[in-house]
Amino acid sequence: MFDTVLVANRGEIAVRVVRTLRSLGIHSVAVFSDADAGARHVREADTAVRIGPAAAAESYLSIPRLIDAAARTGAQAVHPGYGFLAENAAFARACAEAGLVFIGPPAGAIELMGDKIRAKETVRAAGVPVVPGSSGSGLSDAELAAAARGIGMPVLLKPSAGGGGKGMRLVREEAALGEEIAAARREARGSFGDDTLLVERWVDRPRHIEIQVLADGHGHVVHLGERECSLQRRHQKIIEEAPSPFLDEATRAAMGEAAVQAARSCGYTGAGTVEFIVPGNDPSSYYFMEMNTRLQVEHPVTEMITGLDLVEWQIRVASGEHLPLAQEDVTLTGHAVEARICAETARVTGDRVDFLPSAGTVLTLHEPTGDGVRVDSGLAEGIAVGTSYDPMVAKVVAHGPDRATALRRLRGALARTVVLGVDTNAAFLRRLLGHPAVVAGELDTGLVDREAATLVPTEVPQEVYVAGALLRQRELFPREDRGPVAPAWVDPFSVPTGWRLGGEAAWTQHHFRVPGHAPVTVRVRGAATDAQFLLPPATEGATEAPRSAKLLPATAGGGGAAEISLELDGVTHAFTVSHGPEGTWLAGAEGAWHLLPHDPVDAGLHGGAAGAHAGTLTAPMPGTVTVVKAAVGDEVAAGQSLLVVEAMKMEHVIAAPHAGTVTELDVTAGSTVAMDQVLAVVTPVASDSEVES
Known part of the structure; x- marks a missing residue:
């Protein structure tokens, strides 16, 4: 067993690998770019080494800098995590040349399976069914277009290198082939440094099912069951579960054996995943898509139903140990579901939803706990989430004795997940997990894109604006109305009570803007503990009568946050609140919102919402x-x-x-x-x- 292992990655996967290294008594070495100097994986590792500036090409993708960091810290092995250089054959070879053990498969297996064209030819020869598509590598744009026409529309363009859905393009019309091929090449080149593409037949309403394999260096290969990964957006997985509600035992066994044969065909060792596309109307018809020669993002669901630590077995296999498991020893217990938490903002345009990267500093973080709940996270209060790297920042996983329990536990865990300072997709995922088709297990890879617009609120809940207005109102009142001890004397003219001589009490106006929504003005009079408010009417020309609301005393939360309760129309709404440099963040039952101050006069004069x-x-x-x-x-x-x-x-x-x-x-x-x-x-x-x- 190794004494010291360098983790050549960042974020939640680096934190997760460090956790297993610690449990095995192995000294962990983290690496970090300038953007990650204060990151959680840096804090949790035993040693941390700076490897360069924020640009990944000069830090996490720099093989010489990683090898140098390993040499400087006395590491004997390198764990690549996933993404970055995890499936880079040159990195695996560089490790070997430097006398380091690469905790993954041999470079030859990475190279073979990393080329999707050669991979398909190899597993086809081993008797594994593959998706019909183009043959040969290095096809020109014209040859790709001709292959697409020969296969018949619609088709899927895919980078030969890399994965994660990046560079994949679904093309339904021949006329769009030229532009889509150019875009796919550009994205593939930017993500993987290789713009080689292939084209495959598109299977309508398919299910994406993958098999986890584990192989040692002594010729022993087993599979650990399947994962259902059909809930995707833009070809990227966002919810995964194990086992699949779609497969019966016979199909599970057949697909598992096919995955084992695929692993044997390339001389695989360590943990890997064989991915299949399965027609939604026929689970017995499955096609090999690709093999991921690394640990998968969704590996926790397999760990939770098998009781195995896959990172531990990666390390043990890399150190030369035999797998102690025969195939009949692998048992699947219960059900597990994982949600990928990404730093992103959902914007609705008509019936389309765009998920756009979000950035900021984490002001408040509450990660869920409870029976069957696991969180793998790279987040911590005070860290900055930028746009230099992948938007996934954490994973929330739930296990239960059956699928219904696991889904219910995960929905509850997501409701308790609070990240303020950065937009995330946690609320969207919770709504998705409650969709009738998801609950019923009737999944396909297009479900999220079809239903996304119904899962994103088009309006900010009125209680969010009212809570924000009463928080501001409370700050304007003397201290006795806010909770702490008040000064002995208060200037009555500084208090916005609304009192005026000989007329109706006046209103204080609070102007807000939530990104992606029109500005709103809330009018308030009285103290926040017993206020009246006016919101703009829901329909044009209608009038809105004053309503009452109360902001109950706040309690302190972690990281400078506060827990508040708003009493509105007989319903109490609980919020976690953090104040940042650009406005106020509120997290409630329906999600999190960023309330920005808005100046309607300035906006009109300088081309803001009113004048753009x-x-x-x-x-x-x-x-x-x-x-x-x-x-x-x-x-x-x-x-x-x-x-x-x-x-x-x-x-x-x-x-x-x-x-x-x-x-x-x-x-x-x-x-x-x-x-x-x-x-x-x-x-x-x-x-x-x-x-x-």
């Missing part, structure tokens, strides 16, 4: 402009793509909102932009009636 030009295009997320497709003076059509902004390895296309002329273009390729920064302006084409007048 209808053709002003702003950055939907902080990130980097990677492509500029237009110039000032260009005539553009409605929907024409003008720019591409990338953050956390995701691309977002900025398109013209209408036909017109590009009259402003304030960025170039490589520009770093902030959320809501103006990128371009498209002035609409004047209509015939406007020209005549």
Whole structure:
């Protein structure tokens, strides 16, 4: 067994690997970029080494710097986690050349299975069914388009290197092939440094099912059952469970044996995953898609139903131990479901939902506990979540004796998950887990995209605005109305009681803006402990009568947060509140919201919500402009793509909102932009009636 292991990764997976190293009595070495100097994995490891600036290419993807860090700390082995260099054959070879054990499969197996084209040919020869698609590597754009037409639309474009759904494009129309191939190549090149693509037949309403395998260096391979990974958005998994509610025992055994044969075909050792696409109407018809030659994000659900620590067995296998398990020794107990917590903001546009990367400092963090609940997290209060790396920041997992119990426990755990300072998808995932199709186990890889708009509230709950207004009102009152001891004398003219001579009590106005929503003004009179308020009417022209609300005394929470309760219309709403430099964060039963101060006068004068030009295009997320497709003076059509902004390895296309002329273009390729920064302006084409007048 090793004495010291370097973890060549960051975030929640680095924290999770360190946990197992500690349990085995092995000294752990973390690495970090400048962006991660205060990160949780740095705090929890026994030793931490700086390896470079924030850019991944100069830190987490720098093989020489990682090898140097291992040499400086006396590490005997390297655990790559997942992502970054976990499936990089050159890194595995560099470790071997430096006398380090790479805790993963041999470089040859990584190389073979990392090339999806060669991988399909290899497992097909081993008798494993594969998805129909293009053959041969290094196909040109024209050859890819021809292969797609030969297969028949729709088709799926996939990078030959890498995984995680990055660079994958579903193409339904032949006319879109050229643009989609170019976009897929660009994304693949940016994510994996390799723009080789393949094309496969698209299976409508498919299920994504994968088999966990474990192999030692002595020729012994077993599978640990399957995971259902069909709940995806943009081809990226967000909910996984084990076992699958779709498979019967016979299909499970057949797919497990196919996965074992796939692992044997490439001389695999360690933990790996064989992924299959399965038609939703026929579980017995399954096709090999790819093999992930590393630990998977979703490995905890397998651990919870088998009782095995997969990271421990990766380490034991790498140190030369025999697997003690025969296939008949593997038992699956109960059911487990995992939710991936990502730093992102959901924006609804018509019937489409965009999940955009979010960034900020974690002001308050409450991670759930309870029977059957596990959290793997890279979060901690005070750390900054940026856009340089993948947006996944934590995983919440629940286990139960059956699927219904596991789902219920996970929904409850997500309701108790509070992250203030950064937007996350926790509330979205909780709603998804309550969707009737999910509860019934009727899943497919397109379900989330079809139903996303129904799972994202289009309006901010009124209690959020009322709570925010009463919090402000409370700050304006003397201390006796806020809880602590008041000064001996209070200037009566500084208290917004609403009193005035000879007339109705006046109102104090509180102006708010929640990103992605129109500004709202809440009018309040009286103390926060017994106030009246007015909200804008729900329908135009209607009048809103004053209503009563009470803000109950606050209690202190962790990290400078407060726990408050709002009594409104006979219902008490509980919130966790944190005040940041840019506004107030509130987390309640329906999610978390960022209440920003809003100045309606300034907004009108400087092109804010009231005065913005209808053709002003702003950055939907902080990130980097990677492509500029237009110039000032260009005539553009409605929907024409003008720019591409990338953050956390995701691309977002900025398109013209209408036909017109590009009259402003304030960025170039490589520009770093902030959320809501103006990128371009498209002035609409004047209509015939406007020209005549």
